[in-house]
Amino acid sequence: MSKFTVLDHPLIQHKLTMIRDKNTGTKDFRSIANEIAELMVYEITRDLPMESVEIETPMGKSMQKVLAGKKLAVIPILRAGLGMVDGVLELIPAAKIGHIGMYRDEKTLQPHEYFVKLPADIDKRELFVVDPMLATGGSANMAIDALKKRGANNIRLVVLVASPQGVEAIQEEHPDVDIYAASLDTELTDNGYIFPGLGDAGDRLFGTK
Ligand SMILES: O=P(O)(O)OC[C@H]1O[C@H](OP(=O)(O)OP(=O)(O)O)[C@H](O)[C@@H]1O
Ligand SMILES: O=c1cc[nH]c(=O)[nH]1
Ligand SMILES: [Mg+2]
Numbered sequence: 001m002s003k004f005t006v007l008d009h010p011l012i013q014h015k016l017t018m019i020r021d022k023n024t025g026t027k028d029f030r031s032i033a034n035e036i037a038e039l040m041v042y043e044i045t046r047d048l049p050m051e052s053v054e055i056e057t058p059m060g061k062s063m064q065k066v067l068a069g070k071k072l073a074v075i076p077i078l079r080a081g082l083g084m085v086d087g088v089l090e091l092i093p094a095a096k097i098g099h100i101g102m103y104r105d106e107k108t109l110q111p112h113e114y115f116v117k118l119p120a121d122i123d124k125r126e127l128f129v130v131d132p133m134l135a136t137g138g139s140a141n142m143a144i145d146a147l148k149k150r151g152a153n154n155i156r157l158v159v160l161v162a163s164p165q166g167v168e169a170i171q172e173e174h175p176d177v178d179i180y181a182a183s184l185d186t187e188l189t190d191n192g193y194i195f196p197g198l199g200d201a202g203d204r205l206f207g208t209k
Contacts, residue, residue, distance in 0.1 A: 037087030080202040123151035132201035137169030
């Protein structure tokens, strides 16, 4: 089964509380969501493999460490996943970006895919799928399906807030995909919203409500 990790760094938790607050407006929600994504990626990338290379400092030749292994790509699930991309790029500015458009039918809660545009070498990259909310898990599961169908084989899912049902759904369908969240919240409401959650993350990010 895949790993599920809550990143409980105090800065992440403090900032998450700020965006949970319904009085936090679009401008602050947007910038703080990106700050949390940046801190999360800092924690998650602790285990990236390294290798030694020879370089020459002004003092002479020396073996030093650099990142080894696969290159990275960030895959936001549109729309709300866009709200985490800039934060990730602060730390990994050379990452490629792929987009997967997904919306959840408000009545049935079923996800619908409407856009997929990915880097050509997706099979050779380590992918960070980002979306603030993992509620029923339907959207993330379908996004991961879309990636695997196109050759992706190294995927991590990074969300701000997860529900227990969402984590279970991903672990069941994609046991190879590790999940990272800033919080595991207590429940899903009858209309599919995470409680206490953030409300509608897309609407809060883009000011569409
Ligand atoms: O786990 P699920 O039950 O599938 O719900 C989570 C999805 O719902 C939200 O997107 P939404 O459909 O509201 O689209 P948006 O990002 O355009 O607002 C959210 O950003 C996730 O993608
Ligand atoms: O709580 C939720 C659930 C799905 N989508 C959101 O934006 N928020
Ligand atoms: Mg939405």
